[in-house]
Amino acid sequence: MTELIVGLAGNPNVGKTTVFNRLTGMRQHVGNWPGKTVERAEGHFKHGSYEYDVIDLPGNYALSAHSMEEIVSRDFIVDDDSDVIINVVDAANLERNLYLTVQMMELGANMVMALNMNDFAKKKDHIIDIPLMSELLGFPVIEISAKDGDGFEELLTTVEKQASNPIDSSAKLSYGDELKEHLGDLQSLIEKDSNLLDVPSVWTAIKLLERDSIVIEKVQKSSQSSAIMAEADKVAGHLHDLYDAGAEEVVANARYAYINGLMAEAVKRPDVEKETTTDKIDRIVTNRFLAPFIFIFVMFLLFHLTFTIATPFCDFIDEWFAWFGEYLAGAVGNEILGSFLQDGIIGGVGGVIVFLPQIILMFLFLSILEDSGYLARAAFTLDKVMHSIVGLHGKAFIPMILGFGCGVPAVMATRTMENESDRLLSMMLIPFMSCTARLPIYSIFIGAFFVANKSIILLSIYLLGIVVALIVAGILKRTMFKGMSAPFVMELPTYKVPSLKGVLLHTWEKTKGFLRKAGTIILGSAIIIWILSSVPFGVEYGSQESVLGMIGSAIAPVFAPLGFSTWQAGIAILTGLVAKEVVVSTFTTLGGLEEDDEEGTIALVHDLFTPLSAYSFMAFCLLYVPCFAAIGAIKQETNSWRWPLIMCAITLVTAYIVAFLIYNVGMLAGFG
Numbered sequence: 001m002t003e004l005i006v007g008l009a010g011n012p013n014v015g016k017t018t019v020f021n022r023l024t025g026m027r028q029h030v031g032n033w034p035g036k037t038v039e040r041a042e043g044h045f046k047h048g049s050y051e052y053d054v055i056d057l058p059g060n061y062a063l064s065a066h067s068m069e070e071i072v073s074r075d076f077i078v079d080d081d082s083d084v085i086i087n088v089v090d091a092a093n094l095e096r097n098l099y100l101t102v103q104m105m106e107l108g109a110n111m112v113m114a115l116n117m118n119d120f121a122k123k124k125d126h127i128i129d130i131p132l133m134s135e136l137l138g139f140p141v142i143e144i145s146a147k148d149g150d151g152f153e154e155l156l157t158t159v160e161k162q163a164s165n166p167i168d169s170s171a172k173l174s175y176g177d178e179l180k181e182h183l184g185d186l187q188s189l190i191e192k193d194s195n196l197l198d199v200p201s202v203w204t205a206i207k208l209l210e211r212d213s214i215v216i217e218k219v220q221k222s223s224q225s226s227a228i229m230a231e232a233d234k235v236a237g238h239l240h241d242l243y244d245a246g247a248e249e250v251v252a253n254a255r256y257a258y259i260n261g262l263m264a265e266a267v268k269r270p271d272v273e274k275e276t277t278t279d280k281i282d283r284i285v286t287n288r289f290l291a292p293f294i295f296i297f298v299m300f301l302l303f304h305l306t307f308t309i310a311t312p313f314c315d316f317i318d319e320w321f322a323w324f325g326e327y328l329a330g331a332v333g334n335e336i337l338g339s340f341l342q343d344g345i346i347g348g349v350g351g352v353i354v355f356l357p358q359i360i361l362m363f364l365f366l367s368i369l370e371d372s373g374y375l376a377r378a379a380f381t382l383d384k385v386m387h388s389i390v391g392l393h394g395k396a397f398i399p400m401i402l403g404f405g406c407g408v409p410a411v412m413a414t415r416t417m418e419n420e421s422d423r424l425l426s427m428m429l430i431p432f433m434s435c436t437a438r439l440p441i442y443s444i445f446i447g448a449f450f451v452a453n454k455s456i457i458l459l460s461i462y463l464l465g466i467v468v469a470l471i472v473a474g475i476l477k478r479t480m481f482k483g484m485s486a487p488f489v490m491e492l493p494t495y496k497v498p499s500l501k502g503v504l505l506h507t508w509e510k511t512k513g514f515l516r517k518a519g520t521i522i523l524g525s526a527i528i529i530w531i532l533s534s535v536p537f538g539v540e541y542g543s544q545e546s547v548l549g550m551i552g553s554a555i556a557p558v559f560a561p562l563g564f565s566t567w568q569a570g571i572a573i574l575t576g577l578v579a580k581e582v583v584v585s586t587f588t589t590l591g592g593l594e595e596d597d598e599e600g601t602i603a604l605v606h607d608l609f610t611p612l613s614a615y616s617f618m619a620f621c622l623l624y625v626p627c628f629a630a631i632g633a634i635k636q637e638t639n640s641w642r643w644p645l646i647m648c649a650i651t652l653v654t655a656y657i658v659a660f661l662i663y664n665v666g667m668l669a670g671f672g
Helices: 016-024 068-079 091-106 118-123 130-137 152-164 177-190 201-209 213-219 225-243 247-266 277-285 291-332 335-353 356-372 374-389 394-402 407-416 420-432 436-449 451-477 500-534 547-562 567-575 581-591 597-608 611-623 628-638 642-668
Strands: 002-009 028-032 039-047 050-056 084-090 111-116 141-143
Touching: 002 016, 002 068, 002 152, 016 039, 016 050, 016 084, 016 500, 084 091, 084 152, 091 111, 091 118, 091 201, 091 247, 111 130, 111 152, 130 141, 130 247, 141 152, 177 201, 177 225, 177 247, 201 213, 201 225, 201 247, 213 225, 225 247, 277 291, 277 374, 291 335, 291 356, 291 374, 291 451, 335 500, 356 374, 356 436, 356 500, 374 394, 394 407, 394 420, 407 420, 407 628, 420 451, 420 611, 420 628, 420 642, 436 451, 436 500, 436 581, 436 597, 436 611, 451 611, 451 642, 500 547, 500 567, 500 581, 547 567, 547 611, 547 642, 567 581, 567 597, 567 611, 581 597, 611 642, 628 642
Parallel strands: 002 050, 002 084, 084 111, 111 141
Antiparallel strands: 028 039, 039 050
C-alpha cells in the first residue's frame, strides 16, 4: 500500500478535531512533538490502496514565531515529509480563516481545502462559488460536513490526486505591484543561496520583513547574509516611508487585501448580515447580569444529572466488588492472603472503580459543553470577573476551565499564552480547580453527610475552588506577578450540536487515563497501604498500632485545628499526594472490611467526621497540593523545580487557611 502523510491545519473551532476523529476513529494516539512540549495527535486509517498517517496540527491563526504551536505547525509543513496539508476552514467565517490559508500558501504547501460548517454559512445567506474559489486559490476546495461525514469520500480522493501531483500554492498569491516589486528584489538575493531554497523564497522574504527571529537566524548563516539583511532593512524602511506603517503591518494589510479580493470574486454576502441563532443565544448566555447565574445553573444541572444517573450503576459495581472480594478471600483459604486480596486489591482499587460511572458522566457532560460551544462562553463570563478583580485576560481562564477535567492537560494548555508572567500565574491557579480525580472523595463524604443536598454541596465545592483561585490570583498579581496582562480577544465559536462520535472519543480518551491510573498508581498505593496496615503482623489490621496507624498518629495533630485530628484522616491526606483517588482508596482499605466497599467506607468516615469537619476535609482536598502528575507537568512546562515547589507551598498554605476558617467560623456559628 502507498503511505500518505497528511497534516490537518486550521484555526481553533473550525471542526478540525471532528474531522480527525471521523477519519481516524480509535486508531489514534496523543504524545508530544519530538523535542517539543506541544501535544501531537496522530492517527492512522486505510482508504483504497492508501495507508494514511494523519497529524492533527495545533489550531492556529497565524504561522509566526510567537508561540510554540505556530512554530511546530510551520516546521511540519516545511521540514516534515508531509504529502498534503488539509486546510479545514469554517465557511461561515471564511475571511478570518483565509489568513492562515494565505500564510500556508506563502510556504508553498501542497494543499486541499476542506470547507466545513457550510450549513452555518447558508443560514447567514453566504453563497460560495466553490469552483471559482478553487481556481483563484490554485488548489482544490471540497465542501464537507465534519459532523455528518458528507464529502469525505471526495476529500480523500482529491487528497490522493493532489499527493501524486503536488502544487506550489505560492504561485497564486498577489500582493500588489509595490510590495511585489520589493519582495522580488529580496527574493533574487535569497535565491543565490541554495541552502535557503528549502522553502519558497517569497516566504523567507516576507518573514524577514516581519522580523521573524527564527528566519533571521537562518539567513544570518547564509553566504549572502549581509546583502540579504541590508536589502531587508532597506525595503522595510521604504515601506514605512511609503505607508507610514511598519513592514509587518504592510504585509498583513497586503494579505487581507488579497483575501478581500478573493471574497469579492467568489463569495456573495448580504449587505446586512442576518442575525444568527448563535447571536440570539449569546444575547442571553453572555449577558453581563444573567451569565454568572446561567453558569451556576448549568454546573448544578451537570452535577445533579451525574449523581442521579450514575447512582444505580455505582451501586451495582459496589455490590459486585463486595461479592468478588468475599469470594476471593474465601477461595484462597489463607487469612493473610485473603485480607490482601479483599482489603488491599479489591478494597483499594474497587473502592475507586465504584465511582467510574460518575467520572464517565462528568467527562461526557464536559465534552458536550465544550463541543457545543458553551464552555468558551463560561470562560468568557468568568474572564470578565477575573479581569476586573485580578487583571488577567482571556486565555488565563481557559486552562482553568479545562482543570475541571484534569490538571495535566490544563497545565499544558497554558502554552498558548504569550505573556510568560500570565502563563506562570495560571499554572499556580489550576490546582484550585476541582478535577474529576477528587470526585470520589466528594461522593464518599456527601454520601455520609449530605445526601439530601448532594448536588448543592458538590456545586458549592466547585464554586469554592473558583472563588479561592480568584482571591489567590489577586494576591499573587499584586506581589509575585505584578503588571497588567497583554490584552486578548477571546473567540466564541458558533453553537453546534456536538457529534456523538467526537463526544464519545473525548470521553473514552479521558476515561482510559483514569483506568490506567487505577491499574497502576492506585493499585500500587493500595498494596502499600495494605502492607502498612498489616505490619507488624499480629496487630489488628488497620489499627492505630499498625505502621500506617503510627504514621497517621504522628501527623494527625497538624490537622486538629481543621476539625479532623484522627490518624485515618492524616494518612489519607498524605497518600492523596500521589493521586487524589488514593484518598478514597485509603479509607476503603481501612473501612471496607466485611461490608460493601462503599458502605464500609461511608460508615468509617461517618464515625471519624462531623458534617462540618467533613466539609472542611473536602475543602482541604480540593485546595491542597495536586497529584504528582500535575506537579510533573508544571516541572516539564517551566523546565525548573522552582515553580512546582512554589505552587505546592501556595496550595498547601491556602488549603490550610481555608479549611481552618470553614471549621472554626462554622463552630462559632453553631454548626459543630
